[in-house]
Amino acid sequence: MRDGALQIDGLSKRYGHVVALRDMTFDVRxxxxxxxxxxxGAGKTTTMRIVLGVLAADAGEVRYDGTPLTIDTRRRIGYMPEERGLYPKMRVGEQLEYLAQxxxxTAPAARAATRVWADRLDIAHRLDDDVQALSLGNQQRAQLAAALVHDPTVLVLDEPFSGxxxxxxxxxSDVLRERAAAGVPTVLSSHQLDLVELLCDRVGIVSAGTMVAVGSVDELRADGESVLVIDAPDAPTGWADTLPGVRTASRDDRGRTELRLATGTDDQAILRAAxxxxxxxxFAHRRSSLAQRFREVVTHQAGEPEPPTRTRGRRGRLIPTQQTWPARRTDPAKGSQA
Structure with missing residues (x-):
């Protein structure tokens, strides 16, 4: 079926006794x-190198638009490696034109595309400079320009935000959104989970060479733990211990109780009990962040107990049925006092 998607299907890769990938499977629409x-070491870069054809998989297949990748289709992929791959002693403009060709x-088309992307990424004034003369950030911009200059149909970006x-x-971020709006499937790896959470449509969490969780940010967070913090100073100690859906409850000396909840717990029932x-x-609700969900998934995959870390997120209020709020309130859209 031709659908314009990049499909990674059952990739496996072994280096001697070390298993780098084990049935790696996902798609990028x-x-x-x-x-x-x-x-x-989870297998992200190995997967990307197999997509590019730099490495050969022991098993599995990579397809674009329903067809196995060939040399010709791989020429239409824009790649940004984690280890930056530009020639340090070559001028930026000459290098971008060379890579486009x-x-x-053609040479005229490559020259025009180089100018377009240099302007777009604000490095037009550095086209006559050697790459080694650029700051790390400008080298990153030049590397992204190299991935985009030939108008790729697929983007594969390894740690594009580093530095x-x-x-x-x-x-x-704006450039990547524009390419996505043009229909380009884009896979990017990053350790900056806050950026991934804001930017990506879906996220795949990989551990020990295997894809262990895939979904939208909201779907991944919904499967994770959430936290309620209730300031009820007159409530007796242990008031929430037996409430349905409460996994743990801890109270500080100011009367604030922190409740860790199972998925699907009725928040309003807990509020009424309070x-x-x-x-x-x-009554503050903190949904599980992507970073927290990542820790939960990877720790569980490793067979270790999940750490009792505090989740962080935007605070929001739920309207009570029996109590009038003070004038001070929180705007959930901004996470600040209104």
Whole structure:
């Protein structure tokens, strides 16, 4: 079936006794930004190198638009390696034109595309400089330009945000969204999970060479733990220990109780139980972040107990049925006092 997607199907790779990939399977849909995340050594770069044809898989297949990749289709992939691959003593402009021609563009088309992407990524004033004369951030911009200059139909980016300043992160994020809007399937790996959470349509979590969880950020977070923090100073100690869906409850010396909840727990039922003990001054809900879900999945995959770490997220209020809130409130869309 021809659908414009990049499909990674059952990849396996072994180096002697070391298993790098074990039945690695996922797809990146047309126009999708797919976050590929995992610990160091999990198999992300090996997977990307197999997609590019740099490495051969022991088993499995990579397809684009329903067809196994060939030399010709791989020429249409834009690749940004984790170890930056530009020639340090070659001028930026000459290098981008050269790489574009390697991907099949004519010299005039390569020259025009180089100018377009240099302007877009704010390195036009450095085209006559050697790559080694650029700052790390500008080298990153040049490397992204090299991945985009030949108008690729697929993007594979390994740690594209490493070393970038906040302005460059915004520029690169905008570029990736634009390419996705043009229908380009994009897979990117990053250890910056906050950026992955904001940018990607779906995320795949890989551990020990295997894809262990795939879904949208909301889907992954929904499967994880969430936390309620209730400020009910008159509630007796242990008031929430037996409530349905409460995994653990801990209370500090100020009367604030932190509850860790199972998926699907009725928040309003917990609020009503708290109100039955006396006034509730605050009711804050922290959904599991992608970083927290990542820790849960990878730790569980390793067979270790899940660490009792605090989740972080935007605070929101639930409207009580028996208690009037004070004038101070939180805007859930902004996470600040309103």
């Amino acid at each position: 047309a126009g999708e930004l797919f976050g590929f995340v995992g610990s160091n 390697l991907h099949g563009m 970038l300043d906040p302005i460059a992160v915004d520029v690169m 109100l039955a003990t006396g006034p509730v001054r605050e």
